[in-house]
Amino acid sequence: MILREDLPQKSTMPISEIKYKAKLDQNESPIDIPIEVKERLFEEFKKIEFNRYPQPYFYYETKEIFSSYLGVNPKNFLITVGADQGIWLAFFLAGGKNRSAIIYEPTYPIFKHAGMITQTNLEILNLGVNYKISPDTFKNHNIICIVNPNNPTGNLQDDEVILEAIRRNALVVIDEAYFPFSNKTYKQLINDYKNVYIIRSLSKSLLAGIRIGIVISDSEIVSMGEEVLTSPYHLSTLQLVILRNFHLIESYYQNSIKIVNEEKERIYKVFDGLKIEYVKSYANFILFKVKEANFVYNELIKRGIRIRNVSYMRGLESYLRITIGKPYENELFISAIKEIFSML
The missing domain is CATH 3.40.640.10 (Type I PLP-dependent aspartate aminotransferase-like (Major domain))
Structure with a gap:
């Protein structure tokens, strides 16, 4: 065999590429650099x-x-x-x-x-x-x-x-x-x-x-x-x-951090109201627990809301992870999670 037999046979980090209304699954920044700043950078390029x-x-x-x-x-x-x-x-x-x-x-x-x-x-x-x-x-x-x-x-x-x-x-x-x-x-x-x-x-x-x-x-x-x-x-x-x-870039970098920390507190309050168990996060995401992780995840996907299903990980069998997104993306998630929880 030409290749090593001990190489991984499947993706180390499986990621959904389903079309979305809210992309909250890869721990990215919710904001981009404005076009006028990109143009100034292009001048340098x-x-x-x-x-x-x-x-x-x-x-x-x-x-x-x-x-x-x-x-x-x-x-x-x-x-x-x-x-x-x-x-x-x-x-x-x-x-x-x-x-x-x-x-x-x-x-x-x-x-x-x-x-x-x-x-x-x-x-x-x-x-x-x-x-x-x-x-x-x-x-x-x-x-x-x-x-x-x-x-x-x-x-x-x-x-x-x-x-x-x-x-x-x-x-x-x-x-x-x-x-x-x-x-x-x-x-x-x-x-x-x-x-x-x-x-x-x-x-x-x-x-x-x-x-x-x-x-x-x-x-x-x-x-x-x-x-x-x-x-x-x-x-x-x-x-x-x-x-x-x-x-x-620095001011936009700092603003991104500010938005994430503020929006994270907003989602905490929603989770508290729905009595959803979560881990206090020092990052730009929140890990939370639900009764039927796959069902909740699939319902969110149907609504165009991509979060990360981590329930396949040992020790996290009932957990999902949401990246903090733009305020409107977070609002879509909040509305959806309330609707889905009314179905459980």
Whole structure:
């Protein structure tokens, strides 16, 4: 056989492509950049030679410029193609044959996917909907994976759990993709610990279609990561131009976060009124429990409302997840969920 027999045989992240009135299933930003801002960015794109590769000086200049927004020294972060590439890189750097990682499910499936493809020995513990990690599970792993806030549960780990993980002789991968909504970070620990590896994303709060991620870590890890990815050739010049001109985008980025947090509170109140059980979320989505998850999901689909059915995940058998959308999309969901619950 030409291909490896241990490769996954089905999609790691199944996504519906059914036509919709409200798209609330992929944890994207509810708003886009206005056309006039895109036009200003296009003016910058016109200055680029599309026939040339991105040059190292352009990459390092971009890091200098973006460092002020990130609040991190340029030597302590690298730019990736979305947060996913940051996850893959962690396994390239510290995983592989005869090395091990611990993953806590239910969580973002790319961690397990990257571990399997790199042939890393995986210990997978299922924590269910409560998703509370115990330091007793930290053993002699080479990688400890912590998604904080976790997807799809939306909750945070206690500080002491994170600190106990960092005290181990392992690369501690802390996925902070939802930092804009939680405002919780451990980036300050890179000054005291060399094994902290933080992943960020610009996808959740505005730029999912552009695919930009960040890895924050010790300078030696960052330097090695850039070597492994052959920086800057893993990126497009277009991605770098976006970051160089983040000042054109920042206010919309902040407004997106504000809308999500306000709309999340509105949906909480609806759930409370309907006595729907949910997990308090520090992200841009809410995990909620229903009696007949598949029935509710299918009824929403009939009404053109796409949310995520996570009831197939072990420990989440009765749960669905809604991404916070535009106010009118959330209103469509609210009206539909009230109607569907009257049918149960």
